[in-house]
Amino acid sequence: MVHAAQQCMDTVLKRKKDLKEIFDLGSQWLMELCMTLTHLCEYEYSSTSAASFSASGNPRRSPARNSSSPTPNRSSFSVGLDKVDLAKCKERGIRVTNTPDVLTDDVADLAIGLAIAVMRKICEADRYVRSGNWKIIGDYKLTAKFSGKTVGILGLGRIGTAVAKRAEAFDCPISYYSRTQKPNTNYKYYSTVTDLAYNCDVLVVACPLTSETHIINREVIDALGPKGVLINIGRGPHVDEPELVKALVEGRLGGAGLDVFESEPDVPEGLFGLENVVLLPHVGSGTMETRKAMADLVLGNLEAHVLKKPLLSPVV
Numbered sequence: 001m002v003h004a005a006q007q008c009m010d011t012v013l014k015r016k017k018d019l020k021e022i023f024d025l026g027s028q029w030l031m032e033l034c035m036t037l038t039h040l041c042e043y044e045y046s047s048t049s050a051a052s053f054s055a056s057g058n059p060r061r062s063p064a065r066n067s068s069s070p071t072p073n074r075s076s077f078s079v080g081l082d083k084v085d086l087a088k089c090k091e092r093g094i095r096v097t098n099t100p101d102v103l104t105d106d107v108a109d110l111a112i113g114l115a116i117a118v119m120r121k122i123c124e125a126d127r128y129v130r131s132g133n134w135k136i137i138g139d140y141k142l143t144a145k146f147s148g149k150t151v152g153i154l155g156l157g158r159i160g161t162a163v164a165k166r167a168e169a170f171d172c173p174i175s176y177y178s179r180t181q182k183p184n185t186n187y188k189y190y191s192t193v194t195d196l197a198y199n200c201d202v203l204v205v206a207c208p209l210t211s212e213t214h215i216i217n218r219e220v221i222d223a224l225g226p227k228g229v230l231i232n233i234g235r236g237p238h239v240d241e242p243e244l245v246k247a248l249v250e251g252r253l254g255g256a257g258l259d260v261f262e263s264e265p266d267v268p269e270g271l272f273g274l275e276n277v278v279l280l281p282h283v284g285s286g287t288m289e290t291r292k293a294m295a296d297l298v299l300g301n302l303e304a305h306v307l308k309k310p311l312l313s314p315v316v
Helices: 002-014 015-024 029-040 085-090 104-119 122-130 158-168 193-198 220-224 243-251 288-306
Strands: 043-046 050-054 075-076 096-097 151-154 174-178 203-206 229-232 253-259 277-279
Touching: 075 288, 085 096, 096 288, 104 122, 104 203, 104 229, 104 253, 104 277, 122 174, 151 158, 151 193, 158 174, 158 203, 174 193, 193 220, 220 229, 220 243, 243 253
Parallel strands: 050 075, 075 096, 151 174, 151 203, 203 229, 229 253, 253 277
Antiparallel strands: 043 050
8 A cells, every 4th residue: 555655646746747737627636636645545655754645634543653664744635724633743743734825815705705695695686587586576675785894804814814805895894803912903803702793794704623613602693693694714613503593594693604514514404495595515715726726735745745845834
């Protein structure tokens, strides 16, 4: 198995140009190669180095190492590291890389798109036209304006900041919550998620997943209120989904745009019949351009590791 993985790695490094051309033709083959290699093995490229893929943050179990073992590298095909035990990797001398920055724009674009789609009811209006109701019933109902609404951001990291900049273009006042107040920003800071929710119209969840789950609970949802909109492009476990469904059904929350869910690909069926919800299958970074850039970065990190060069996006 180790020999097979080594051959795969040799092929990848020697034929990167060919792989990129395949990807440019519209295939997700390169991404799938990364994901396939994840399950192949923790492979050793030489007597002094080893590497592994982690696709979309999926957990990998590392073999025990001794002083003569090669130094492994875990190259994650995602920006999220919630399923990688960073402390254990550091303890065992395993280098970890991810794919930051290259997916920031796509995820931030999608957050704004979801907010507009929910508030302007774009998906529902599309169904209205397709069903023939426009001709039968007449004009579609009025919706809510996005421009000028207060946008609260949970997690002002790379993606959260990108969302804020985009929302500012719509004349939206920006506020945020994070574990610590950020320097060099004029955005309004709130010390609790509940206070942030109470003082915004649109709440965007953009923080990484930690051991603290269900940050968006009943208290936060009620603070956001019947005219408020929740957007989650972070991680599914941030949201207490049963409470979210109840609030939407009971009218205690105005709407939600969700790209991530707690037990993907399982989605709460209570959301399916709701017209004030837009549901996406975790496609935040799902464009050809960004997935290609992510694949390039994964391969670049592995190549740097094999050639004993500095890693491109080291985490540990």
